[in-house]
Amino acid sequence: MNVEERIQELAGRIVELRDAYYQGSPVVADADYDAIEDELRSLIAANPELTPEPNPLDQVGAPTVLHAPIRHSRPMLSLEKSTKPEQVEAFFSRFPGQPVVVMPKLDGLSLALVYEDGRFARAITRGDGTTGDDVTPLVRALTDGVPHQIDAPGRVEVRGEAVMLRSTFVAYNAAHPDKPLINPRNAAAGTLRAKDPATVSERRLQFLAFDLQTDPDSTEADLERGLKTLGFTAADMKHCSDAASAQEVITGIEQQRNELDYDLDGAVLRLADRDAYAAAGTRSNSPRGALAFKFAAEEKTTILLEVRWDVGKTGKIAPVAWLEPVFVGGTTVTRATLANQEVIKARGIKIGDTVLVRRAGDVIPFVAGVLDASRRTGAEQDIVPPTHCPSCEEPLTEQGNSRELFCTYTGCPAQTVRRLIHWASRAAADIDAIGGVWIERLAESGDLENPSDFYSLTKERLLEFDRVGEVSATRMIDSIETSKQVGLRRALIGLAIPMASEGTAARLCRAGFPSLEAVMEAGEEGLVAVDDIGAKVASSLIEHLNRLQPELDRLRAAGVSLDVRDEDLPPVVAAGAPLAGKTVVVTGSISDPRTGEKVGRPAFQRLCERAGATIASSVSASTDYLITGADVGAAKITKAEKLEVEVVDQSEIWKQLLDAGVA
Ligand SMILES: NC(=O)c1ccc[n+]([C@@H]2O[C@H](COP(=O)([O-])OP(=O)(O)OC[C@H]3O[C@@H](n4cnc5c(N)ncnc54)[C@H](O)[C@@H]3O)[C@@H](O)[C@H]2O)c1
Ligand SMILES: [Zn+2]
Known part of the structure; x- marks a missing residue:
């Protein structure tokens, strides 16, 4: 070609x-x-x-009109896209001295809201940029953040993005497992396509504003202040005066990406002054006064090659999608979860399909659904759940509403290996010198069956295996030895008790249980008395701890600590607590002035807690001190100064910690 x-x-x-x-x-x-x-x-x-x-x-968008066409007062455009810091610098140099706001690029649907003499008159989609679709009744009924009345004369047009909040999306899919929505952006678009708002009443949207035009020009020149004065929820905007601080905000948005309640696919830079933005004008399909910065994609399409059924540590048999390799969320993904057979059915997934794979942050990639079912060739195959365990071949049982499959044979080899790997994982005993492959080999040879068996391994025994030398055997044994300090919280996680989460383990420690045995002796009644521990969790804990009693005895006999550790308890505030009543944020890299060695931020925060402080993750008006270590970004300091938060160097805090005997 x-x-x-x-x-x-x-x-x-x-x-x-x-x-x-x-x-x-x-x-x-x-x-x-x-x-x-x-x-x-x-x-x-x-x-x-x-x-x-x-x-x-x-061209912009497409001319899709379902309700009624309305011509825009001025075109609704796309955005120029960039992916490199140089492009951000070029943007700043085009507008010397102009303040810029940086905000998330929201992944929803753009809308123009028109107000006439203070009254909400119309909501219009972007359409092909020139003509959009009248979605006023839907927006009126379903969208939060659209005031019905504003205090402004004449014609006001506010543009922004209608998004489905992730929390709404998750709640909707939990309530409608049989007809799930594929992603929040699609869901938002679908909502505004409905004929009757009543049919989609559970699919509420949120409007976040990012553009404002007033006629006559009656309000603030600054975009963000103008929107807020009129009562709109503006997209989260940060003012930046140079490319370096803008780049820092962009990086911050990307890092925060998975903690926010909405999807975003980048950041947008835009002149903060509304007149300057208007004066900058437009290109064929984008404004000159704005620039989008794109982040790595969290969703990609690929082919579902095969489904294999995996045996988990509690015997759950879960379908795993084997995919044509695809680069998504920053890595190449070849496998993804498919949850359970009900999800497969509800999403209509077949082998050979083009599927949408989503990988956000550290979350395990999953198959969100099928795209392009219309292009099926007929060669696609149904996904058939197994009737017998792929490892031990025992018949499987179905449990719960989503008909999850379980192998209930406790001697199942696959389950045994999974439980051992889980015990050795970082969240539990953290036996980091023995990887999954070795655990599998040691289980096959009969050396390992229960977690307590790790503690009977000897260097001599390990040396009998191929490719194990003196050095690696010593490392393995040392790592096992260290893991004896596992303690109540991590041991409970490591035992993989159904329904008992990491949160459960943390709550039991903070509730004052001194040991795993004490948890067992408290009985169901004693456990439900703990905040946030329900009857089901309590009964599962008691049932399984009783079953595991001989194993707990073996662990104890091997010298493994099942007692609560200091780090799992609420901090004991030192007498005199110099930081009592203060809310602090720690930033930058912290080091101990006595040794010059780096101290991890969590460890330093813990010291501050012992000195009476409450730790916050980001600076807000309620912060008392921003404690700064080395290499602190300018944006954090600027923000603190703007909010009149006191900026304190780490040396000052260390002095107080040492004086109070905390450090
Ligand atoms: N999957 C497909 O087959 C397919 C086909 C066509 C288009 N698309 C997607 O649709 C989008 C194309 O739309 P586009 O060309 O207008 O580009 P765009 O969506 O990348 O950028 C323009 C849009 O960004 C939105 N936006 C979000 N936050 C904003 C903010 N803070 N300030 C200003 N604008 C903000 C506005 O709605 C604006 O219309 C792309 O994401 C593209 O991948 C997908
Ligand atoms: Zn089995």
Whole structure:
């Protein structure tokens, strides 16, 4: 294929994909679509004479009108996209001296809200940028953050993004396991496509504003203040005066990405002054006064090659999707979870399908659903759950509403290995010198069956295995020895008791149980008395701890500590507590002035807690001190100063900690 043909092909594909997307049934993930646009963009840049007519890259959205067409007062455009810090610098140098706001690039649906003499008159979608769709009744009924009345004369137009909050999305899918929504962005678009708001009343949206036009010009020149004065919830905006601080905010948004209640796919830089933004003008399909910075994609499309059923540490048999390798969320993903057979059914997933894979933060990648079911060739196969355990071949049982499959044979080899690996994991005993492969080998040889067996391993025995030398055997034994300090909280996690989460283990420690045996002796009644421990969790704990009693005895006999550890208790506040009543935020790298050695932030925060402080993760108006270590970003300090939070160097705090005998 020559360049010209390739350009035609890409342009055609873009039109096709856009149609499907704006009609509410995308056939590929956004990142895969963006890659096609990128390829076309670079081919056109290299061969401008081959620019297709019309050029889909100059167009915005698609003309999808379901309700009633309305012409926009001025076009609703797309955004110029960047991925490199140099592009952020170039943006700043185009507008010297102009303040810029940096905000998340929200992943929802853009809307224009029109107010006439203070009254909410219309809500319009972007459509093809020139003409949008009238969604006023839906927005009125379903969208939070759209005031019905504002205090402004004449015509006011507020633009922003209607998003489905992640919490709404999760609650909806939990309540409708049979017809789940695929992702929040799709869900938001679908909501505004409904004929009747009543049919989608559980799918509430949130409007977050990022643009304001007033006529006559009656309000603040600063975008954020203008929006807030009128009573809108603005997208979270940070003012920046240079590229370096903007870059820092962008990085901060990316790091925070998974703690927020909405999806975002990048950050947006924009002139903070509304007049300057308007004066900057537009290109064919984007404003000059704004720039989008794209983050790595968290969703991609790929092919589901095969499903294998995995035996978990509690005997649960879970389907695992084997995928055509795909780069998503910063790594190459080849496997993803499929939850259970009900989810597979509800999402209509078959082997051979094009599926949407999502990987956000540290969360295990999962298959969100099928895209493009219309393109099935007929060669796809149903996913058939097994009837017998793939490891021990015992018949499986179904449990719970989602019909999860379980192998209930406790001697099941796969379960045994999983339990041992779990015991050795970092969250539990942390036997870091013995990896999964070795645990499997030691289980096969009969050396390991229960966690307590780790403590009978000897260096001599390990040396009998192939490829184990003096050095690695010593490391393994040392690591086992250290793990004896596991303590109540991590031992409880390591025993993998169904329904008892890491949170349960932490709560039991803080409730004052001195040891694992004491938890068992408290009985169900004693456990439900603990805050946030329900009857089901209590009964599972008691049942399993009783079953595990001989194992607990063996662990004790091997010298393993099952007693509560100091680090798992609420901090004991030192007498004189110099930081009593203070809320502090710690930033930068901390080191002990006595040794010059680095101290982890959690450890330093713990010292501050002992000195009476309450720890917060980010600076707000209620923060008393921002404690700074080395290499602190300017943005944090600026923010603290703006909020009149006292900035205190770590040396000052160390002095107080040492004086009070805390450190
Ligand atoms: N999966 C597919 O097949 C397919 C097809 C077509 C388009 N798409 C996706 O749709 C999007 C294309 O839309 P686009 O070309 O307008 O680009 P865009 O969505 O990347 O950028 C423009 C939009 O960003 C939004 N936005 C969010 N936060 C903002 C903020 N703080 N300030 C200003 N604007 C903000 C606005 O709604 C604006 O319309 C892309 O994400 C693309 O991947 C996907
Ligand atoms: Zn089994």
